[in-house]
Structures are given as structure tokens and as C-alpha cells.
Amino acid sequence: MKLVTAIVRPFKMEDVKSALEQVGVQGLTVSEVSGFGRQGGHVEVYRGAEYVVNLVPKVKIEILAEDEDAARIVDALVDSARTDRIGDGKVWVVPVETVVRVRTGERGDDAL
Amino acid sequence: MKLVTAIVRPFKMEDVKSALEQVGVQGLTVSEVSGFGRQGGHVEVYRGAEYVVNLVPKVKIEILAEDEDAARIVDALVDSARTDRIGDGKVWVVPVETVVRVRTGERGDDAL
Amino acid sequence: MKLVTAIVRPFKMEDVKSALEQVGVQGLTVSEVSGFGRQGGHVEVYRGAEYVVNLVPKVKIEILAEDEDAARIVDALVDSARTDRIGDGKVWVVPVETVVRVRTGERGDDAL
Amino acid sequence: MEINSGDTAWVLISAALVMLMTPGLALFYGGMVRVKSVLNMMMMCFLALGVVSIIWVLYGYSLAFGPDSGAGLIGNFDFIGMANTVGEVEGTIPTLAFVMFQMTFGIITCALLAGAVADRIRTIAWIAVIVLWTTLVYIPLAHWTWGGGWIGNQLGALDFAGGTVVEINSGFSALALAIVVGQRIGFRRDPMRPHNLPIVLLGAGMLWFGWFGFNAGSALSAGDLAATAMINTQVCTAAAALAWIFVEKIRDGKPTTLGIASGAISGAVAITPSCGFVNPMGALLIGLAAGAICAWAVSLKYKLGYDDSLDVLGVHGIGGLVGMIGIGLVATTAVNDAGGNGLFAGGGFDLLNKQLIASFATMAYVFIVTWLIAMLIDKVIGFRVSPEAEVSGIDLDQHAESGYELTDTTSGAFAGVGQHGLSEYLQQEGRDEKHEDK
Amino acid sequence: MEINSGDTAWVLISAALVMLMTPGLALFYGGMVRVKSVLNMMMMCFLALGVVSIIWVLYGYSLAFGPDSGAGLIGNFDFIGMANTVGEVEGTIPTLAFVMFQMTFGIITCALLAGAVADRIRTIAWIAVIVLWTTLVYIPLAHWTWGGGWIGNQLGALDFAGGTVVEINSGFSALALAIVVGQRIGFRRDPMRPHNLPIVLLGAGMLWFGWFGFNAGSALSAGDLAATAMINTQVCTAAAALAWIFVEKIRDGKPTTLGIASGAISGAVAITPSCGFVNPMGALLIGLAAGAICAWAVSLKYKLGYDDSLDVLGVHGIGGLVGMIGIGLVATTAVNDAGGNGLFAGGGFDLLNKQLIASFATMAYVFIVTWLIAMLIDKVIGFRVSPEAEVSGIDLDQHAESGYELTDTTSGAFAGVGQHGLSEYLQQEGRDEKHEDK
Amino acid sequence: MEINSGDTAWVLISAALVMLMTPGLALFYGGMVRVKSVLNMMMMCFLALGVVSIIWVLYGYSLAFGPDSGAGLIGNFDFIGMANTVGEVEGTIPTLAFVMFQMTFGIITCALLAGAVADRIRTIAWIAVIVLWTTLVYIPLAHWTWGGGWIGNQLGALDFAGGTVVEINSGFSALALAIVVGQRIGFRRDPMRPHNLPIVLLGAGMLWFGWFGFNAGSALSAGDLAATAMINTQVCTAAAALAWIFVEKIRDGKPTTLGIASGAISGAVAITPSCGFVNPMGALLIGLAAGAICAWAVSLKYKLGYDDSLDVLGVHGIGGLVGMIGIGLVATTAVNDAGGNGLFAGGGFDLLNKQLIASFATMAYVFIVTWLIAMLIDKVIGFRVSPEAEVSGIDLDQHAESGYELTDTTSGAFAGVGQHGLSEYLQQEGRDEKHEDK
Numbered sequence A, B, C: 001m002k003l004v005t006a007i008v009r010p011f012k013m014e015d016v017k018s019a020l021e022q023v024g025v026q027g028l029t030v031s032e033v034s035g036f037g038r039q040g041g042h043v044e045v046y047r048g049a050e051y052v053v054n055l056v057p058k059v060k061i062e063i064l065a066e067d068e069d070a071a072r073i074v075d076a077l078v079d080s081a082r083t084d085r086i087g088d089g090k091v092w093v094v095p096v097e098t099v100v101r102v103r104t105g106e107r108g109d110d111a112l
Numbered sequence D, E, F: 001m002e003i004n005s006g007d008t009a010w011v012l013i014s015a016a017l018v019m020l021m022t023p024g025l026a027l028f029y030g031g032m033v034r035v036k037s038v039l040n041m042m043m044m045c046f047l048a049l050g051v052v053s054i055i056w057v058l059y060g061y062s063l064a065f066g067p068d069s070g071a072g073l074i075g076n077f078d079f080i081g082m083a084n085t086v087g088e089v090e091g092t093i094p095t096l097a098f099v100m101f102q103m104t105f106g107i108i109t110c111a112l113l114a115g116a117v118a119d120r121i122r123t124i125a126w127i128a129v130i131v132l133w134t135t136l137v138y139i140p141l142a143h144w145t146w147g148g149g150w151i152g153n154q155l156g157a158l159d160f161a162g163g164t165v166v167e168i169n170s171g172f173s174a175l176a177l178a179i180v181v182g183q184r185i186g187f188r189r190d191p192m193r194p195h196n197l198p199i200v201l202l203g204a205g206m207l208w209f210g211w212f213g214f215n216a217g218s219a220l221s222a223g224d225l226a227a228t229a230m231i232n233t234q235v236c237t238a239a240a241a242l243a244w245i246f247v248e249k250i251r252d253g254k255p256t257t258l259g260i261a262s263g264a265i266s267g268a269v270a271i272t273p274s275c276g277f278v279n280p281m282g283a284l285l286i287g288l289a290a291g292a293i294c295a296w297a298v299s300l301k302y303k304l305g306y307d308d309s310l311d312v313l314g315v316h317g318i319g320g321l322v323g324m325i326g327i328g329l330v331a332t333t334a335v336n337d338a339g340g341n342g343l344f345a346g347g348g349f350d351l352l353n354k355q356l357i358a359s360f361a362t363m364a365y366v367f368i369v370t371w372l373i374a375m376l377i378d379k380v381i382g383f384r385v386s387p388e389a390e391v392s393g394i395d396l397d398q399h400a401e402s403g404y405e406l407t408d409t410t411s412g413a414f415a416g417v418g419q420h421g422l423s424e425y426l427q428q429e430g431r432d433e434k435h436e437d438k
């Protein structure tokens, strides 16, 4: 089992979701995060003082996947989230030892 | 060392917390996430237009644990978070190489 | 590749960020979490009823790093986030199998 | 008498101010509940605003202020549907201005009850409460005190702007309601902290502002009595705000913003019956008493186990009592010939007795009748939403809405237009357009 | 005539109330948009407040209320720059009180248009809309109906407080604007849920409150007519609020808070032209009709494809029509000698015809002229922000601000003072100090 | 003289409007601070509302408006505890109406100071500021200008509604306070962005609304002068709002909502002394100047290093100066016989000189006395909360509350009722019930 994690631009979620559905992903967990990286932040102005906010809103997607599906999911994520501009984000894969579905207690691939 | 992660229903937190305390968990980290899965979302209505919101509020719990405790923690999580209805969530375990307690610099099991 | 995760006090972020920049970290992802542990929570009062809120606001930092950099990053995190008072947080390291930069599709160390 | 334009301007703006108190209350109460039920609380207030207005012009004003139909208990049907009111004069103002002013009192009093049943009752049951309670409790009481009924005319108890009709009434009606409806799930276990204190304070500010119309407007003229009522309102409200946080500082260690807001309301409540009968120093005393006593009273519910969620009894019931009794103590005819002298002003126990009789009669009547109404509604309609709905939030269950949507990141991707009615069509359209967009 | 202090007090406070409607609208609309564009929406309202005020004293009042310059179409320049107004009297109030009162009408009407173009237009284009539209649409219309122009004087249609000038005008102008500006990205695909419903309800409460000044203030005196207008406003608003959620309950299964707020506004809109000509039962009927019809009208945009984002047409345009036609049906001279008798009051079709003519003339004029203005602005300045800016949020793009910063955890670490102007200096300073701090 | 009901209605409602400014300010300021200190800011405003009200009726009114006790510096004790005021008449209104109206000025002026010390001072120290500063600074100043003291009577400088007493006073007192209290931790390093701009704009709207009572109410009658003051207030506020964002557009590239709100306030400030002495075109000029100058003035603090956190000096101090000087330039007796002619109205330098003298005297007096008071309080009580408390949030430290609880997900599980007092009992109860629930 693998845990595929992606950090992507919020406004690409629509595309990412469609792409994931096409490679058979049926569940995932989303959270709001802030990214810091090459992509510059934005500028805000308050009473004449200008501030650079270097954190960029990003969405983190976590998907538990069977070993053999992980690669396809990574590809789907990378393809669908890409805009070719700095700040598109990262995708990474971590090995998972156990997965349990709480409702049934099923383990491993059945838990997905 | 293991990192046990659970996605559970917010309103089960009370039970989950008690169950974890009973198996000796003394610390954990909680975050708010949104889940997408078999469980349907809810419907909202605005000026006659109806929307389905497919993201369901969930709570993510992360617990660093010694290798030998992980299984018991997983069981406690699964038992206490279960409602037998779709949407109860997932629990998974990932191997961890190093853990450090910031305050003391202690590593490994001592860091918990 | 490694994923270094740290849970730290929000108000130490300034120092943590500087320390990370000094060991060459160029990107990271931040999220808001709540911690439960030895550190007590705070008390709130509403119309004479007193409540203990046991969750403490913390910041979670995730950094993808090359294998050889991970240790240095961990040290930088631990040093900079320390206040020597209970509640300073944890740092842990998890092995990562694949990392992809979405923008370019680069993998592994090039993706950072 | 002839219409006086200054008096009319004052009563009209006062009516507008009192109307604004109900949206103010919606914020005051709405901010105090948990985030998952803020809309339901505000809805209850706005429903009172809607339904009571209609009741009032249809038959409420007539029954409350129409000529007494006999025993000093209720008015008659002379003004039904606003008959015989258009173009008429009441004192120095148009009758319709008076009707409007009094209407707003009925609205806010009813809306106050919502605080006792926060987070847990079905909207349809709440509408039933509005209709039955306004008809059977509020309207008779308004008649008793101001409409020519027994409290005002026979007994001669003093109540300038609604210590009985509004405050004691809402407080003890709320108690009956809270008892019948039962506790929120998690009462005394979960914190249930206010979800938005800045809007609580805003609501308190709006109530404070509106209360000038409530109290000083009750003079029904723009002269000395209105000015006296107004400054008394300010002084008493301020004193009670400070007294409440002083108690907090002593008891809990810290003064809270919820405390200063609650204290202010308790003071405005206590000066409501008394503002036209006492001088500013009297108002100061009443305020100190009201703030301190109400700060203590709000914890009773935990001891006694009724879940008067936002303390309608503790603030309005008890505060109203303080004000009614305060008249019996510090009222003085130096301020208002039509008033009386309280115990400390050398008037003996006479006035105090009357005040107590009026207060207890009100408490008894409203508690019993509201309890009966509530039992009836619970039997016939049923008050409570399902436990799941209550836990996951009444806003979604009763209104299919949620109060805030402060993150905009993923709403597009994981939401779609629904299946219902019009929406079916929209979904179709939406999909097409979506593809065009790409 | 002489100045009457009561009438003056009433008109002054009414002007203040109507001014408050624009901040109220800023909340009502601001809460309804997504979190990323709340500030832009509020900015549009505050810009109307700023720019229209200046236009009004420079030439707006003169062209609208100056002596007719001939054909009943526009006033003259007698009052340019407030010449010949200081110290003058209009009826029983100072002329400047009248100027001020009328100014606030121009402001809110213009601000209403912002609802049609939420989330997507450049601030500079909006300022152009304010200037051109106020000059070429609002001012002539105000003259036609109230300033001695053809609708008020020749035709003799009735419009007490702005059914044509304010409501139909804003509704149909909004439609033209929405058509030219085009749909928001994601229209009919994304939910675009209101981001903060409590402030929507607060805004609705403020509008309701302000509307008493709008309608009852239009009597320009504090007497019977003002009282009648006020209670009618209350009854109609309340009835429409209930009618709207009744439709929702039937159609969608649940009454919503956005619905009760929207319904209230639709009722206040419908009673605007009629409040001085009908009795409270007439107001009740108009309210029920307005709430039900507008609840249905707001879904038209999805069918027809124009993105009148916050339903200015559905609520103000249609609600205004209901009110104008309602006069033709239920108006009665029993309430106001200067009014007329509608169809149901035995007046035949005469009044109804006039009302229809005034309404359609308004619809046609404002739609066409606003469409031309909008096309011009789109050509010369360009309405839309870039798609990226629209998606990531117009607040940042147009104002370099974001509405809320509710978490304080990391803002210090990942933000710094900028590179621009003064800031360069600050950064320098900041860095130094930062090192000192450690 | 006799009481005039129209004038009384106007002054009473004006007093209510000015009272509302303080809750409005609580939002305006509360939205501008960081989320962790919103409640403390609102608390400071509400404390001013509470404490100053009590001071005013006890001795404040007497010292400010009682017969001069000699040198034109302070009143006497004739009206102590509201003695000799009940039932009396002042001009054409009841004395208590005047007392009430003036009280609200003292409240808001004091509350303004809170902006200078945001996020960092102990509540007990703030209460000391309220008491000492009101007594030693505000009350004498009110006497000097309006209560028969030297500025109003001997010097003959013009100040219609408080350019010296309210605006210059609060601005320069704030400066002294900010200097003594010292900078917030992170000043010039962290952004400290406003946490809730919609409530800042709401607060600005409420202030704008209330300012009509402040300025036009200061006419103390409902006639021509009130109308003039009101339209001038509107025009100047609007012009300054636009001028401020124009400066922003040029300097920073974007107009901001905080800017338009701040500009509006700066305009309202500048027209405060001048509204009864200039015509609308004069008001327009003053507004343009005030908006532009204050937009520039607010950045001074970064250069000079005092942390006047929310720019009380930059907006009120400087705006007040603009208004006072503006009188010396554009005032005209065409508007008000009791006024004067400024430089541009052919009056020469005479009036301008008086205005400058009054302004500088005020600046000097209030800065010095406030500085002394602040030093005293810092020595005896101590201003600052601990650095940890400041960093983690003053709301929790001083009030044991947090502003918002917008997620309801885990509050039940990780929170429990506390150990203190009553709570011990609750916990017991709570636990039992919790087990029952399962």
C-alpha cells in the first residue's frame, strides 16, 4: 500500500478531481495548507505600508492506493495539476504498512 | 517507530480520545480535513438553486507510537470511531525513521 | 528521499524559517494543526462557567529533503524551535519513495 | 388632541429603533451559539419579526389596546385589521404611529424566547410558539399593563416600558419553554462557547442603541420625560455592565467581553420599567444591583438543570424583577408626577407592594400558560430535531445552509448543482459550460 | 412656509437612515459573494457613497430638482454647486435637508447596481459606471417622477418613495449591465455560496431599519402620512419575508435564512412606491405577492443565462413592478387625498394604466441607456479583470487586501514589509529591529 | 425658554446616534487588530462607554458645563450627581437631553485613545486611563470650548462639534499614550494586518451614520443649521474618502477598502469643527485636503517610531487640525451669523489666528497632561501585559476568551469544564451525564 500526497494549486482541483476519477480513485482526503517555495507570494497594502505575504494557499490531497495503482495516480496528478508556471506543487509517495477501513475493519486493499 | 494516522468523524472525537487514553496515548496532533468518498455530501439551497457539497468535514489524528504499540492504537481507533455507517474513515500506519522531542532533543521512544 | 515533519509553536516560526533557510531549504508546506500532549491547554470563561481547552494551536511543517540533508534539517528544526518549555513539539522523518515536481515532471532530488 | 410633529418624529424614530433591536438580538444571540446553529438562531429572530408584525395588524393591537372587553383582562375587536385607526390620533401622535411603536415591543419580546431553545428546535414548532404565545401570553399582558387592563388601571403598579410585559414575561416564559424542550445534547459536558464574540458585542451595541427608543420612546412625546428616561437608560446600562464584570473579576479572575455585554443588557432590562420614575442616581443604584444579581443568576441553570441556553431567565427575568422592585424602592415623583414615591423616597411600602403583586402575577401567568402551550406543541408537532441533526448542526438540517464559507479553495471541485427541480436543468447547462471552459 | 422643527428632525434622521442603507447593502451584498471578493463588493458600495455625494452637490440636485428646463425631461442649473439653497426652505423643512435626503436616494440606487456585477469588474470601470449612470439615468428619472418632470406632473402616475426611480430603475439597469459585463467564470457550474450569512442578515436588518427613513421620510413631514407609510413598510416587508420562505418550503423543502432576508427586501421594495397610498391590509397583500413572485423571479437568470449575480433584477426590478402595479390595484384615497383609487378600491383601470405606463417607460429608458453606457465603458476602459485575477480573487487584484486573517499563527514568519516607496525604508528598519529582538 | 418638541426629538436621537459610534468604533478598531486581540480592543471601547457615563453624571457634566469657577478653566459643582438638572431647560431642550448628548461625546473621545494602545495593555491600566484622562483632560477641554471657558468665550475661536475637544485632543493624547506605552512586539517587522476588514467597513459605516448626530446634533435644534451641518458632513466625508484612495492609487498602485474607510473618517473628523460654519463647497475642499493629508500622515509613525497602532494621531489629530485651520480659511457668515469669515471669504487672518491658537493650546495641554497621567499609571500600575501574553494573545490573557470559534469539530473532545468555583460542581455533573449519554 502507498500513500500518495500532492500539493496543488486550489483552482486546479476541478481538473485534478476529474483526472483522479478517471484512474479509478474513489476516495481521498483534502486539507488546506500554505506553501512556501520559488513561487513568490502576493503583496498586500495597509495604510500605505506594503507587505509581501510569502505563503501561497495550496491544497493537499492524500490518497491511499494499492501498490500497482500508485504510479498511475501520480501521473494523473502531475498531468492534471500542471500549469507550467512556478508553484504547481509537488507529488510524493510514501510506503504504508497497514490500512484499515474503520466501518468494517477490513484491512489492506479491501480497505480502500 | 510508527506514525498512525486516522481520518474520523468529528463527532466521534470524544470516544476516540477516551479510547486512546486507555491504550496509553499521551500526545497526538489533530487537524481539520475534508473527506471525499462513498459517503455522500449534504445539500445546500441558495435562492432556489440546490447544491451538493461532496466534501464531508473529518478530523485527522496523527499519533507517533512505538512499534509494539501501533497495532493496539490502530485497534483502539477503529473500535472507537466506528458507527457502522458509510463514512467512518480510515486508519493507516507508516514507518518512521527518526522522532525527536524538540524540547529535549531526545530521540526515538524517549521522544514520545 | 525523506519527508521531515515538524510540529512547532506558532510563534517560533520566524526563527524556524531563518534556520531552515540557513541549511538550504528552499521550499516547504505549512499547515495549522492542534496539539494535545503534556502541555496544558488554556482556560476560557463564559458567563461564570470555566472551560479548559486542551488543544494548543501548533504549526506543522513538512519538508521534502534529500537523504543526506535530512539530518541537518532535523537539527536545524530542533534547535530553532526549542524554548525548553513543555509543548515545544516533535520532529520526525519518514522515507519517501518518489517525489515529482508537478511543473516539470522532474523526479527525485531534481524535484526539490 | 392635535398631532405634534416633534412628538411624532420621536415616536416614529423610536419605533424604528425598537425594530432594529430584533436584528440586533439576532446577532447577540447568533454570536453566542455554536457555529453550526447560528443561522437557525437568526432565523428564529427574523421569524418573530415577520409573524408578530402580521398578527399585530390583524388582531393583536385590537386585543391589546382596544377598549377593554370587561374584566380588565383583554381588549375587544374594534381595531381588527387596523379598522378605525387610519387617520386617527392617540394623544399627540397618529394612532398608526402608536400601533407601530407597540408592534415592535411584541416582536422583540417574542424573539427573546429563542434564546432559551437555541440549537435544537424545529422551525415549524417555533412558528407555533410565536403564534400561540403572542396571542395567549403577550397580548393579554400588554392589555393588563398598558391597554387599560387591571395592572395599569386597577392595581396601579408602575411599569414605564415593559418590566412585566417584556422582561419578566420573556424570562419566565423562557423558563417554561426550556423545561419542556429539554437540554441540548452535551449540556454541562461540552463547552458550547460563543462562536463569534465580535458580533455578540455588535448585537449588544445595537440593543443598547435601540433601547433608547424602547425606553425614552415610551414617553410618547419628545420632552422632559423622554430625556429623563434616556439618561436613566444610559446610566443604568453602564452601571450594570461594570457591576457584572466586577463580579466576574472577583469570582472568575477576569472580566470578559461576554460579561460586559451581558451586564449592559441586564441593566437596560432593569431600567425598562423604572426609567420614567427614577432620577439618574436611582438609575445608577438599580444598575449596580441588576448587573451583580444577574451575573450570579445566570449560573443557576447549571445547578438546577434547565437549559435556558442563552440565559433569558437570568438576564431578562431576574433583571426585570430588579427593575420592578427598584421602582418600589427609589421611584420619586420629583421626576414624574404620574409616578410614585418608593420606600427610600419616603413613600412607604405601598408602591413596593403593588410592584411585587404585578411581578408575581406576571410570573405565574406567563409561566403556566407558556408551559401549557409548550406541552401542546410538543405533543402535536414535536419540538426537537433528531439527535444526529442536532449534533451535526441544525442549520443544515432545518435550513440547508451553513453560516460561513470562509475558504474558497475547493468548493468548486467537490460541489455540484443538485438534482432538485430547477437544478436538474442547471446541472445539464453547467456541465456543458464546464466543457466549453476548458 | 416656515420651518417646522418636528418635520425637520424627521427628515434629517430619515436622511441619516437612508445613508446607513448603503453600508447595510455593503454587508448584505458583501456576505453573499465568495470570500475572495467581499472587499471589492463593499468597495463598490462605498464608492457609490463617495462619488454620488459629490455629483449631487455639484450638479445632480440641480438637474434633478431644479426648475424644469422645458419638456419635463430635466432640471436646470439654478442650484449648481448648491447655489441658492443655503438658508432656503422647501415646504416645511430647510432646502438643504431636502437636498441631503434626496442625495441618499441617489447613492443607494447606484450602489444596488453593484450586485449585478459582483466579483469581476475593474474598479476604474465601476467609477465610470457611477458617474455616467447617475448623470444620464438616475438624475433624469428623479426629475421625471419627483422633480417636476412628465411622470409626476403630466402623466400623474403615483410613486411615493421610488418604485420607478429607485427599484425598477436599479433592476433593469442591472440587467443591462449584467448582459454587457458577462457571466462570472464558473456561473452555473460552481456553487458560489454566500461566504458569510450572518452579515447578510445583519445587512438585511440595517436595510429594513433604513427603509423606514426611505419610505416614511418621503412624507417630508412627521405626521399621519409618515406613520401610515411606516406601518405599511413594516407589514409589507414582514409579509414578503414570510411569503418567500413559504415558497421555498414548498419548492425546495426548507426555508432558508437567505430566503427570509431576500423576501424582506423584496417586500420593502414593493411597498416603496405604494406605502403612502394604501392601508395596512393593502400592504399585506402587496407583500405576499412580492415575496412569492420575487422568490420565483430570482431563478430566471439561470434559465436565461444572464449573470445578475445577486439578483438585482429579480428582487428590485420585479419587486418594484409589483409595487407599482399594486398601487393601481389597492390604492385608496382614504389613506391619502393626494393619491388615488386603484381597481379594487373602485377606481377603475385609470390609475393602473398610468402605473403601467410609468413602469414601462422607466424600464425601456433605463435598460437602453444603461446598455449604451456599459458598452461604451467596456470599449473604452474594459470591464473585466483578468481570468486569473477573477479566479484567485478580485480583492487581491484590485485592492491588494484580503477580507479576513483569522489565523495569526504564521503571518509573521512568512511575510515581510514590501519593496515599495516608504516600505523600502521600513524593511531596512524592520530587519535591524528584528535582529535586536533576538 | 420653552421646550420645543422637534428640537428635543432631534437632540435625543442625535445622542443615541453618538452613543452608537462607540460600538461602531469597537468594530472599526476591532477589525483592524489581529485576531488574537479583537476582544480586548472591543472591551476597551465598551469600558469607555461604561465608565465615562458614570463619571459624567457624578461630576463630569458639572465640571465641564457648570458655571465657570473663575478663570475660564473649569466649571463648578452645581450639577454634581445631576443636582439641579432634572426638569430644567437648556435653550429649547430639556437639560437632561443636553447632559445626555454631551455625555456621548466624552465617551467616544475616550474610546478613541484605545486605538493607540492596541494589543498590549492591561485592562486595569486602561480603566485608570479612562478615569484620570477624562477628569484631567477631557472635562477641562470641554469647559474651555463649550462650557463657558476661555477658548469659546474669551478667545472666540470656532469649534462647532469638537475639533479641539474631541479630535485634536484624542489625536495628541493618543500620541503621548503611545510613546509611554511603547511599541507592540514586532512593530515594523510583522505585518499585523487587519483580521476582519468587513467589520472595519461596518464600523466605518456606523461611525459615518453616528456622525450626523455628532455634527448636526450639535446645532441643538432641528432647523437650518442642523441641515447645513449634516450635508457638510456628508460632502466632506465623501470627498475625504475619495481623496484618500486617490493618494493610495498614485502612491501604492491600488485603492484599498481600509483606505476608503479611513479617508471617510478623516473627512468626518475635519468637518467636525467646521460643519456649522462653511458651505458645501467649503466642506468639499476641507474633505479633499483632509483625506490627502491624513493618508500621508498615517505613515509618520513608521518613520518616527511611535506605535500609534491604529493611527489616532494620523486620522484624528491631523484631521482635526485640518478642520480647525479650514475654518480659518473657508468659513463664511453666509451660513451662520454666529460664525465668522475665513481668509478666502474675505475675513483676513483674524479668524485663522484664533483657530491656530486654540489648536496649539489644545495640542500642548493634552499632550503634556496625558503624558504625565500615562507615566504615573505606568509607574503605579504598569501598562504592559507580559511578552508571552502579548504574543499568544491579549484576549486570552486579559479576558479568558477568544474572539471566534468557527470550527466546531473537536471542541467537545478536548475541552472540559474547569476546576474553578461553580465549575467543580459542573464537572462532576458533566461526567455523570457523559456516561449516561453513551
Ligand SMILES: Nc1ncnc2c1ncn2[C@@H]1O[C@H](COP(=O)(O)OP(=O)(O)O)[C@@H](O)[C@H]1O
Pocket (backbone or CB within 6 Å): A007, A034, A035, A036, A037, A038, A039, A040, A056, A058, A085, A086, A087, A088, A089, A090, C026, C027, C028, C029, C030, C062, C063, C064, C065, C101, C102, C103, C112
Ligand atoms: N521541499 C519541499 N517540501 C515540501 N513542500 C514543498 C517543498 N518545496 C516546495 N513545496 C511545496 O510546493 C509548492 C510549490 O513549490 P514552488 O517552489 O513554489 O514551485 P515549483 O514546485 O513549481 O518549483 C510550495 O508552495 C510548497 O507548498
Ligand SMILES: Nc1ncnc2c1ncn2[C@@H]1O[C@H](COP(=O)(O)OP(=O)(O)O)[C@@H](O)[C@H]1O
Pocket (backbone or CB within 6 Å): A026, A027, A028, A029, A030, A062, A063, A064, A065, A101, A102, A103, A112, B007, B034, B035, B036, B037, B038, B039, B040, B056, B058, B085, B086, B087, B088, B089, B090
Ligand atoms: N483512498 C483514500 N485515501 C485517503 N483517504 C480516503 C480514501 N478513501 C476514503 N478516504 C477518507 O475516508 C473517509 C471515509 O470514506 P468513505 O468512502 O466515505 O467511507 P468508508 O470508509 O466508510 O467506506 C473519506 O471522507 C476520506 O476522508
Ligand SMILES: Nc1ncnc2c1ncn2[C@@H]1O[C@H](COP(=O)(O)OP(=O)(O)O)[C@@H](O)[C@H]1O
Pocket (backbone or CB within 6 Å): B026, B027, B028, B029, B030, B062, B063, B064, B065, B101, B102, B103, B112, C007, C034, C035, C036, C037, C038, C039, C040, C056, C058, C085, C086, C087, C088, C089, C090
Ligand atoms: N505521540 C504524539 N504523536 C503526535 N504528535 C504528538 C505526540 N505527542 C505530542 N505531539 C505533538 O507535540 C506537541 C507537544 O507535545 P507536549 O507533550 O505538549 O510537549 P513536549 O513535546 O515538549 O513534551 C503536542 O501539542 C502535539 O502536537
